[in-house]
Amino acid sequence: MAESKQDIIRSFAMQRSGRKEIKQPVGHIPLSFSPEDKGRMTDEFMVQLAKEYMQEMEIRNTQFIIVRHDNTDNPHLHIVYNRIDNELKLISVNHDYKRNIKVCKKLKDNYNLTYGEGKEKVKREKLDNPDRVKYKICDAIKAMLPYCTTINELQSLLKQLGIETVFKLKRTTNEIEGISFGYNNIAFKGSEVDRKYSYGNLKKEFEKNLEIQQKQKEQEQKQIQEQPENKPKTDRIPSIGGIRLTPEQMTVLKEGGYIYLENMQRRDGSKLSAYVFFDDQMKQHFVTKQNPDTFVKYGKYEMRLMDKMRIEAGFVTKAKVKWWGGGQYAYPHLWKTNQSDADYQESWGDPRLLKAEKKEEKPDLSKNLKINKGKKR
Incomplete structure (x- = not known):
């Protein structure tokens, strides 16, 4: 029929x-x-x-x-x-x-x-459940994991996205031996979401993140110690457009925020009132009349205007991007290899720290070389 x-x-x-x-x-x-x-x-x-x-x-x-x-x-x-x-x-x-x-x-x-070739190419909007939930969980873990050093930290961040974390405990010792993630009454084992997200592999990532954070703190302390103590404090506070910044304004800028300055002096003598912010290492300041917190489409993300401007200027930027329809946010590191590149690079950890780690791990072969001064053969 x-x-x-x-x-x-x-x-x-x-x-x-x-x-x-x-x-x-x-x-x-x-x-x-x-x-x-x-x-x-x-x-x-x-x-x-x-x-x-x-x-x-x-x-x-x-x-x-x-x-x-x-x-x-x-x-x-x-x-x-x-x-x-x-x-x-x-x-x-x-x-x-x-x-x-x-x-x-x-x-x-x-x-x-x-x-x-990996989950990145999968078109999430075309998925149905349970695949849609699986990829939502996978993307959330990927976004949050670089900022966690314990399973409790990851559990807390995922909970803010409505994702539940369930542990499987050993009967004899009550130690965690497995992990599952659930959303809207659909659950997956960590290894089903991705092999990288089994409990054993997550523990390894926490240990790596802890080492990175400790090295970052050591570098910050080293930079503070290397600053000249006899330098006048007034010289440490810059002026922008002829306006000397207050300590409170400097604190906001160092924390990655922005301020609004009125009547800044331009080179041609005219006045300008606009928002001001810096890159995360306070090397360069940026000026815009538009609110830096305004979200704009740039590449595959919708991010803040201030992050877009930092990336285009060639700085590594921990950008705030809209996640899952704009209800949540993620914070990947984005940058351009060359300032003229059309596309930016992406990492869920700070690439500058990862590069420094690799440099430290590289053995110094010169110490193992023996120079023999003697008869020619």
Whole structure:
């Protein structure tokens, strides 16, 4: 009964009427493939993949349609099937998420299909639950983890985003041996979100972050100690546009904030009233008539105007960016390798500290060299 759309609908409705107590008789599964495999994706091959997928997922002996969709760069199809099979038995969807992962991996391996290159390229807006929740949790952990040195700190930050952290404890010692994350009654083990987010791997990240923070504090203390003590305090407070800043204004600027100065003197003699702020190392000041806290679209993020101006000037900037529709914020480090670059680089840790660490880890080979002064051979 598939001669027309109406026939298909009537046939489906008739079979579904045999189990009126089932509230959700329709099963819907999209299968998406990598753009790299687009040349191989003929209609026949995609139908073959869809049918093998259904067999592995135990979607059998029932009505179904397979629809190819061409509205994205990824070749993909939709399987719509009747959960009431031809013998009026219900096709279960329990644990189909975990089974789906195994089946997709099996098909990719069997036909040498392309695996995705990381979670960054996944289009979140096109996901349905539970995938949408999984990626929300993954993105939140990625954003917050660089600022945490303990599991309690991470738990507290995730709680602000509505994400619950649940621990699995050892029966004998009550020590934490596993971790899960949940949102809107959907939960995943840490390793299911990403292998990097198992409890064991998270502990390693906390230890790294603690070392980075300690080194940062040591560097700050060293800089304070190296400042000349006999230098007049008035010389340490700069003036901008002929206006000497107050200690209170300097405190705001050093903390990454901004101030508003009226009647600053320009080089041409005219006056200017505007907002003023610095980069995080107080090397250069910036002036703008627009509120620096105004959010503007720049690259893939929507960030504050002051952060955009810092990045464009070539400074490493811990930017405040809108996260998940603007209700929350994240703080990645953004910078340009060259000031003229069109795109900026991104890191969830301070790249300057990471670079310093690598430099310290590099062995000094010159100490191991032996210079022999003697007879020529």
